[in-house]
Amino acid sequence: MPPRRVFLDHLSATPVLPEVFEAMKPYFTEAFGNASSLHQHGLRVRDALLKAREQFAAFVHAESPDDIFFTSDGTESANLAIKGVAYANQRKGNHLVVSATEHPSVLNSVEFLEKQGFSCTRVPVDRQGFVNPADVHAAITDKTVLVAVHQVNHDIGTLQPIAEIGKIAAEKGIPLYVDAEASAGWLPMDVQAMGASLLSFSPHKFYGPKGVGVLYRHRRARLLSILHGGVQEGGRRAGTENIPAIVGGGVAAEIAQRDLPGRITHTARLQRRLWDGLKARIPYIQLSGPEPGPGRISTSLNISTEFIEGEGQLLLLDTKGIAVASGSSCVSKSLKISHVLGAIGLDHALAQGNLILSLGKDNTDEDVDYVIETFAGIVEKLRSMSPMWDAFQMGIIDSVISPRGQGKSFAEHAAAVSGKK
Amino acid sequence: MSDYTLYNEKVMDHFLNPRNLGDLSDADGVGEVGAAACGDIMKISLKIKDGRIEDARFKTFGCGSAIASSSMATELIKGRTVEEAMSFSNQEVVNALGGLPPVKIHCSVLAEEALKAALEDYLRKHPEKAPKILVPAK
Numbered sequence: 001m002p003p004r005r006v007f008l009d010h011l012s013a014t015p016v017l018p019e020v021f022e023a024m025k026p027y028f029t030e031a032f033g034n035a036s037s038l039h040q041h042g043l044r045v046r047d048a049l050l051k052a053r054e055q056f057a058a059f060v061h062a063e064s065p066d067d068i069f070f071t072s073d074g075t076e077s078a079n080l081a082i083k084g085v086a087y088a089n090q091r092k093g094n095h096l097v098v099s100a101t102e103h104p105s106v107l108n109s110v111e112f113l114e115k116q117g118f119s120c121t122r123v124p125v126d127r128q129g130f131v132n133p134a135d136v137h138a139a140i141t142d143k144t145v146l147v148a149v150h151q152v153n154h155d156i157g158t159l160q161p162i163a164e165i166g167k168i169a170a171e172k173g174i175p176l177y178v179d180a181e182a183s184a185g186w187l188p189m190d191v192q193a194m195g196a197s198l199l200s201f202s203p204h205k206f207y208g209p210k211g212v213g214v215l216y217r218h219r220r221a222r223l224l225s226i227l228h229g230g231v232q233e234g235g236r237r238a239g240t241e242n243i244p245a246i247v248g249g250g251v252a253a254e255i256a257q258r259d260l261p262g263r264i265t266h267t268a269r270l271q272r273r274l275w276d277g278l279k280a281r282i283p284y285i286q287l288s289g290p291e292p293g294p295g296r297i298s299t300s301l302n303i304s305t306e307f308i309e310g311e312g313q314l315l316l317l318d319t320k321g322i323a324v325a326s327g328s329s330c331v332s333k334s335l336k337i338s339h340v341l342g343a344i345g346l347d348h349a350l351a352q353g354n355l356i357l358s359l360g361k362d363n364t365d366e367d368v369d370y371v372i373e374t375f376a377g378i379v380e381k382l383r384s385m386s387p388m389w390d391a392f393q394m395g396i397i398d399s400v401i402s403p404r405g406q407g408k409s410f411a412e413h414a415a416a417v418s419g420k421k
Numbered sequence: 422m423s424d425y426t427l428y429n430e431k432v433m434d435h436f437l438n439p440r441n442l443g444d445l446s447d448a449d450g451v452g453e454v455g456a457a458a459c460g461d462i463m464k465i466s467l468k469i470k471d472g473r474i475e476d477a478r479f480k481t482f483g484c485g486s487a488i489a490s491s492s493m494a495t496e497l498i499k500g501r502t503v504e505e506a507m508s509f510s511n512q513e514v515v516n517a518l519g520g521l522p523p524v525k526i527h528c529s530v531l532a533e534e535a536l537k538a539a540l541e542d543y544l545r546k547h548p549e550k551a552p553k554i555l556v557p558a559k
Contacts, residue, residue: 335459
């Protein structure tokens with residue numbers, strides 16, 4: 001058994017709060033009804049649905065609980081937002097504007113639409129991952145029917161200038177869809193201040209259950225259903241509602257709203273401690289995305305450690321009880337580095353050595369100190385196994401992070417030995 | 422060890438306790454190759470005496486299965502003649518490791534390529550041995 005268990009992958013999942021679990025329990029057993037039924041069993045859960053809708057409406061500062069739609073998860077919400085708005089506005093136009101660092105559920109939905117005759121402009125980001133609102137403005141044409149920009153980047157934590165983009169979209173009369181998967185529960189959420197016509201998030205990112213996604217949609221934004229069946233969710237999403245998860249998610253949202261200032265302060269302090277500690281302890285390590293502060297979400301760090309690969313780091317950390325994620329190609333099933341790291345122009349060698357650490361409310365100072373010490377040992381071990389570390393010591397290749405001005409670049413060296421020109 | 426593992430026990434063992442890690446200062450052949458697909462890099466060094474591989478070492482920049490593949494490949498080829506080693510196949514690594522996930526088979530291919538590159542380096546330095554051994558076309 002490792003001496004300590006530290007969960008640093010809160011962007012993938014969080015444990016359900018005891019209060020949330022308690023609130024869900026009756027809806028598995030005695031309150032098992034279907035919300036579409038007209039008898040007592042149905043009416044009881046219909047009330048529970050309405051209450052959750054009100055909790056989520058308050059959570060995002062929506063005008064009305066009728067603007068809240070339940071789906072199965074973030075991916076379905078993104079599919080519904082992108083395809084639903086595109087299909088509903090086909091007479092008006094066929095052009096979409098999205099940022100280059102959106103989640104795959106957004107980018108792949110757009111790609112699907114392109115095969116059907118829609119067109120899309122992918123707005124690039126700068127080296128820290130920021131979208132320039134002027135670029136969004138320039139990308140909009142008279143055929144544009146939707147603008148989609150996430151609030152916070154899932155991989156590198158960049159906080160986008162959403163309110164500015166919202167203003168541009170409003171001036172042009174085009175709905176703005178905001179993917180808030182990486183931010184909901186960890187940042188104040190106000191769809192009116194953002195100028196968002198659509199916004200989606202998942203409670204399992206903030207101590208709610210998996211199996212439910214929430215899509216906010218202002219009634220002025222036209223939306224066609226992409227799932228065909230019964231008339232649930234105002235005809236916008238057919239299928240029996242996952243009542244226990246919706247109820248639990250509503251409670252998680254209420255608690256997240258109540259505890260938000262404390263959660264932000266806590267994670268921001270640990271984020272600072274973790275990054276300062278890693279930087280001081282490990283040479284040739286780099287942060288992707290903005291420095292901890294106003295441009296970055298308080299929960300995550302995206303680090304690249306030079307001359308070693310990310311999957312090995314992840315697996316060795318796991319044997320020490322530390323759970324993290326990675327954007328390295330070796331971790332991906334497609335053998336490609338994270339498209340976000342590509343979009344910010346990160347050197348491939350650094351993308352290979354990538355880890356994503358995401359903090360939660362229950363992490364402690366001791367956790368952070370344990371991670372720093374443990375990781376330093378792992379880096380040393382993997383470097384002792386790496387031919388690239390040797391090549392750097394011998395001056396054959398140079399460091400990307402702190403160049404010494406001698407030797408080839410890692411990329412040149414890798415291309416030479418892999419037979420690529 | 423943890424309760425659940427991404428790879429099977431054998432692969433995890435070779436990743437966590439790699440055999441033949443390092444370099445050979447008096448190597449007779451050194452091969453370094455990179456995988457175009459993922460970006461991993463592997464280096465194998467060989468000590469060859471009387472046409473037989475006496476010792477092998479590896480260094481790898483890559484994932485757990487790349488490290489395990491190179492560890493296993495160096496284990497397997499020690500004691501083989503150069504001629505035998507020239508027909509070494511990645512499948513031997515996969516079998517000896519008790520299987521690799523489909524997306525990780527290319528790691529074993531990289532180990533085979535690093536070994537072949539080291540053998541070719543040896544034959545370049547010792548052309549008198551080459552006529553006897555058919556160097557496969559790349």
